[in-house]
Amino acid sequence: DAMVIQNPRYQVTQFGKPVTLSCSQTLNHNVMYWYQQKSSQAPKLLFHYYDKDFNNEADTPDNFQSRRPNTSFCFLDIRSPGLGDAAMYLCATSRGVSRTDTQYFGPGTRLTVL
Amino acid sequence: AQSVTQLDSQVPVFEEAPVELRCNYSSSVSVYLFWYVQYPNQGLQLLLKYLSGSTLVKGINGFEAEFNKSQTSFHLRKPSVHISDTAEYFCAVSALQGGKLIFGQGTELSVKP
Numbered sequence: 001d002a003m004v005i006q007n008p009r010y011q012v013t014q015f016g017k018p019v020t021l022s023c024s025q026t027l028n029h030n031v032m033y034w035y036q037q038k039s040s041q042a043p044k045l046l047f048h049y050y051d052k053d054f055n056n057e058a059d060t061p062d063n064f065q066s067r068r069p070n071t072s073f074c075f076l077d078i079r080s081p082g083l084g085d086a087a088m089y090l091c092a093t094s095r096g097v098s099r100t101d102t103q104y105f106g107p108g109t110r111l112t113v114l
Numbered sequence: 115a116q117s118v119t120q121l122d123s124q125v126p127v128f129e130e131a132p133v134e135l136r137c138n139y140s141s142s143v144s145v146y147l148f149w150y151v152q153y154p155n156q157g158l159q160l161l162l163k164y165l166s167g168s169t170l171v172k173g174i175n176g177f178e179a180e181f182n183k184s185q186t187s188f189h190l191r192k193p194s195v196h197i198s199d200t201a202e203y204f205c206a207v208s209a210l211q212g213g214k215l216i217f218g219q220g221t222e223l224s225v226k227p
């Protein structure tokens with residue numbers, strides 16, 4: 001089955017220690033998204049890639065970076081995690097960025113910051 | 115500006131009872147609406163979507179939703195719920211600039227035996 005895969009499912013890091021979360025997809029979609037979801041809140045878009053074109057949300061902290069080396073993979077780098085960055089991180093993909101394009105989500109990575 | 119309001123943060127219901135999860139939207143242009151379900155410690159799974167056409171949309175797991183333009187609503191319904199439907203449900207609208215979903219705050223559905 002075509003799908004969105006996130007590794008690891010659970011990640012523990014220390015305050016200030018860089019961490020990388022991984023997402024891959026077999027849907028061959030052009031667009032990949034990263035969302036942050038804190039407890040009991042809606043997902044919040046951090047940024048997305050349309051092919052190699054990076055689109056950052058205005059309120060995404062500089063501490064969050066992303067890389068997309070090829071169509072299938074996208075990484076979320078948190079340079080210096082703080083306690084407030086503990087959250088579920090969701091990767092999603094879509095065929096395009098039209099308003100009718102559906103986003104398909106991975107299972108998420110739950111990040112704990114000690 | 116577009117927005118989505120989910121009127122109930124929590125909905126407790128007994129097994130086999132009907133349920134309605136309410137969603138209202140605000141938009142000055144045509145809308146494209148989505149319902150997602152999130153099981154504990156999982157990602158979001160698409161339940162159904164309204165893009166155009168029939169205002170009654172059928173989705174997976176026996177859910178359906180009705181798009182009502184005059185009331186700016188897109189309520190989600192299921193005639194008989196199961197314990198396994200216990201989850202968080204998010205209503206979302208596709209933003210004007212494309213490539214972005216605007217989510218409501220979610221409704222926690224709790225199905226009790």
